[in-house]
């Protein structure tokens with residue numbers, strides 16, 4: 067089993083639970099670091115060559131979460147492979163010249179996340195010419211102070227969210243942002259840029275054992291389902307953003323692992339007049355790109371889901387498969403009345419998501435079944451909103467999540483679907499609230515009155531993220547906030563407090 071690391075073919079051997087990070091460090095590539103071992107800090111970020119519509123996309127991932135065998139047949143770049151002390155990569159040069167590195171522990175991880183954004187094929191300068199390079203920006207005539215808070219996208223089209231999974235305790239981030247916004251575009255002759263024009267490596271079929279554990283990556287869904295039928299105790303793994311934490315921090319080990327994240331049957335999106343079908347092994351980043359402008363509720367959720375590093379690996383199937391009551395996709399999918407396709411070697415069935423969760427991390431899925439797809443019926447409700455209440459604005463797990471999908475006809479709520487997370491042992495539909503809204507005028511008075519019903523939904527509890535009282539209180543404010551955000555006057559900004567932005571995407575405070 068081999069992987070191409072910084073252009074050199076390297077043998078992957080040893081314990082199948084070894085993380086990609088430990089494997090890379092064992093090669094002497096000690097630029098990638100272990101900070102947290104649970105996907106939170108980005109010190110371990112590396113680049114992998116992933117398939118893209120147009121060829122290959124250099125994708126930054128957390129090496130601490132992925133098992134080393136997942137790199138078999140893949141191409142990997144670490145900070146050492148981008149440049150050298152005598153020939154710095156443009157990303158490394160900007161970071162060095164602008165003081166983006168102090169103790170340096172986080173720096174190789176930042177470099178890899180930044181390089182992924184540097185090479186993003188659709189990155190365009192704000193005032194781009196045909197070649198995507200920057201042309202003269204218009205004079206704003208404003209002083210720096212008058213221009214207000216910084217935006218999250220540079221004039222060079224660099225999206226700062228590319229760095230949302232990287233933490234630095236030394237620099238205060240400003241120099242790092244300066245380095246990111248100072249970057250140009252790859253020059254001709256840049257071999258890493260040129261690599262994007264050809265196909266990414268195909269996932270290699272693997273069946274390896276280290277004597278105590280076995281790791282399999284089959285080529286087809288049929289083979290995967292057969293493995294589950296023969297050995298239902300097998301641990302299914304997709305992006306490993308949950309499983310990797312269980313291994314790295316929780317010390318869990320499985321005797322048998324089945325990697326399903328690259329199965330072609332689970333990586334399709336099908337659109338018809340009746341529904342959208344999302345393959346379970348599509349990552350959140352892939353879904354974001356593939357559904358732009360077509361699934362507004364999902365588009366609102368995805369930027370709030372973890373960090374870019376996590377979203378590059380985390381799959382939609384994994385977010386449901388993990389069975390967590392605080393996963394972000396289930397409330398959204400409940401509001402959209404989604405159903406799941408569950409397949410086994412013998413049959414296939416479709417289950418409404420609202421009937422899928424049966425208790426804390428318990429579901430109707432049998433051990434021999436996989437979630438193969440998520441089906442969302444069409445047409446979509448016109449009025450949608452996702453509220454995620456968490457301690458941090460980005461890269462944090464929800465304390466409470468509420469997703470709304472409303473149809474309003476002649477000013478009256480014709481249909482209401484509301485998905486909740488974080489307020490019970492499972493994600494759930496707020497059915498009482500839905501009933502209370504339907505048939506009522508869509509007004510501030512209705513939102514205020516029905517809030518009392520929403521507060522009483524679920525059975526919230528105290529834990530380290532939030533108290534039960536806080537969770538209920540957040541439900542209590544959500545419906546009125548939803549009304550304010552979607553009301554015509556609110557939408558053009560007049561009824562909103564200064565600085566409030568309904569989508570919360572573009573403006574950042576220092």
Ligand SMILES: Cc1cc2nc3c(=O)[nH]c(=O)nc-3n(C[C@H](O)[C@H](O)[C@H](O)COP(=O)(O)OP(=O)(O)OC[C@H]3O[C@@H](n4cnc5c(N)ncnc54)[C@H](O)[C@@H]3O)c2cc1C
Pocket residue numbers: 104105106301302303304305306307308309310311326346347370371372373376379380381382383384385386387388389392393394395435436437438461462463464
């Ligand atoms: C730093 C960090 C931040 C995070 N932030 C968020 C967040 O903001 N919001 C959020 O919702 N989650 C968050 N998560 C959790 C995690 O990223 C998601 O749950 C993710 O969607 C899991 O997908 P995966 O492909 O990585 O799953 P894996 O880790 O590979 O698998 C998770 C579980 O799902 C099962 N599974 C996977 N795919 C299938 C399938 N097709 N059929 C049946 N079972 C399957 C696996 O057997 C396993 O039990 C975060 C995690 C980390 C480490």
Ligand code: FES
Pocket residue numbers: 099100101102103104105106107108109110111128129130131
């Ligand atoms: S070591 Fe912190 S994200 Fe991997």
Ligand code: FES
Pocket residue numbers: 166167168169170171172173233234235236237
């Ligand atoms: S430079 Fe020290 S942690 Fe970032």
